[in-house]
Amino acid sequence: MSLRHAVLAALAQGEASGYELAKRFDVGVANFWSATPQQLYRDLERLEQDGLVSARVVEQSRRPNKRVFVLTTAGREELRAFGERPAKPPAMRDEFLVKLQAVDPERPEAILAAATERIGRSREKLARYDQLRERMLAGRDEDQFLRESDQVGPYLTLMAGRMYEQTNIRWATTVLETLTNRHAGVRGTSG
Amino acid sequence: MSLRHAVLAALAQGEASGYELAKRFDVGVANFWSATPQQLYRDLERLEQDGLVSARVVEQSRRPNKRVFVLTTAGREELRAFGERPAKPPAMRDEFLVKLQAVDPERPEAILAAATERIGRSREKLARYDQLRERMLAGRDEDQFLRESDQVGPYLTLMAGRMYEQTNIRWATTVLETLTNRHAGVRGTSG
DNA sequence: CCCCTATAGTCAACTAGTTGAATAGGTGCG
DNA sequence: CGCACCTATTCAACTAGTTGACTATAGGGG
Structure with a gap:
């Protein structure tokens, strides 16, 4: 528990x-x-x-x-x-990745839509995280904050979320490109 | 289910x-x-x-x-x-982040050890992912692979894992630096 | 021969997480 | 004045995930 x-x-x-x-x-x-x-x-x-x-x-x-x-x-x-106490290894459950794992590159429509939505959600999260960050920093610069504040923990975990979403956006964008290029290519050679 | x-x-x-x-x-x-x-x-x-x-x-x-x-x-x-079908939002459970959230910057020893171990694990995972990647590519370059292979799904999810671990390493390294600087600083001003 | 490791799988008991609905007061809109 | 939405919480039923032990075969090392 x-x-x-x-x-x-x-x-x-x-x-x-x-x-x-x-x-x-x-x-x-x-x-x-x-x-x-x-x-x-x-x-x-x-x-x-x-x-x-x-x-x-x-x-x-x-x-x-x-x-x-x-x-x-x-x-x-x-x-x-x-x-x-030692921490348990992190556990993830990401349905989107399951769907992508099994995607048929000839019918990528649903995945493309899902990837687009995912990028949108990540951007929203990122915006919220940035707001939270500004509120935490409260005018101080990052170095000063990290030297002085009692809230380093929440700040560092927030940064984890921030970096995670940034990576996610970059990754999902390449997924989108890969699958659209591929699909365009298939249509190009067959049509 | x-x-x-x-x-x-x-x-x-x-x-x-x-x-x-x-x-x-x-x-x-x-x-x-x-x-x-x-x-x-x-x-x-x-x-x-x-x-x-x-x-x-x-x-x-x-x-x-x-x-x-x-x-x-x-x-x-x-x-x-x-x-x-639409995918459920991803769910994460990461004990280390919970511990970090609540860390006392005056007693960061356990977290520092955990962060170091985490970086080690991420590096191992990364190495395994890179091996898997080489095996998937089988000599082809990435562009060619992504245009031709039936295994784009597994490749893209593998890249997600790879990028995730890379980000994790970068992030955990800054956590390590932040907490050690801070702790050194405290000892410096009090001793 | 005994122990360790790897392969291959099963059982039972428990803890945690999900889903759907219900209750109840208050605010704002047209 | 009715309806939607927000605050605030609770109940019940269900599904999913965790933990620990246990059975078995086979190979290798000492």
Whole structure:
């Protein structure tokens, strides 16, 4: 159960309700750990039972009340201990690559569309990451930030996401070119 | 259940036994879809029951007999249809990034060790990918290969893995530098 | 002969993740 | 005033993935 630790790490950046956490996961953590809101709520329950987080209800007038979660001392300690243990190798699940693996170069239409969409999504992500980055840097330059800030972890993981999306765009672009050239070539020789 | 399709895609590159498939997943497909041998055997059973693959026993004298699986026509058709459907967004699970997210810059030792190991693993993967690449190209240059071969899919997914590992190495190297500089700096000002 | 490694596969128990729906208050639009 | 959408959460059922142990054959080294 490692989502636990991803949740603890996310809460280490500041308290949050389940709903807020879901969004935090969606924009930031989703890079390296994906989870649905249901999963988050469920794991928050368990973390609370285990005393690693504590909740308090915040009454709101303009919207429904919410339960805000904070790390407890035990939670911080568990997170620290987790950091010392060896990490499992990363796991990926990418349907697009499965589809591409099996693509018939004579009928690349669906893959071409999917690749185009993928590039679009990567660009959007990149734009969001760049915004987040500016907000983190808050005017400082990167070197200064990395020397001073307490938020180096989130910055470095954000950079991982950023570089990943950049690579992805470059790669998907060559896929697009390769498959269109090839398809054009086939039509050229047969028509 | 999408491992089904990853298995079908892997079998599209040629028949294999469960054991061989496990290795194929380990070196090639693991990039974009991870699975344990147990999972593969289980899914192969199901795929056989559903008539998407068929098995035959190959008697071997120097080692235990094996069951070799091939795609059936229905399997090929399912794989083709799968390729037309929209792909789910990729999902990642990377413990190292969780640990980095929550790292205390004053105690970066464990993360530094993990980052170093990660770079090593990426280099090994890269070396294996490059070997696979040479084998695929078989003397041809890339352009010629991409114009002629039936294996463009596997080549392009291999390139995704290759670029991913290269990016990973570059990124992890900056992480290493950032954290060591920072730690040296702290010791310098306090000692 | 014993142990180690590789091939080849199976079983059972468990944990984690996905999907779909339901509840409930509030805001903004036409 | 009804409908869509956002905040905020929960429940239940299901599917997928992980862990650990276990069976078997065969080859090589000491």
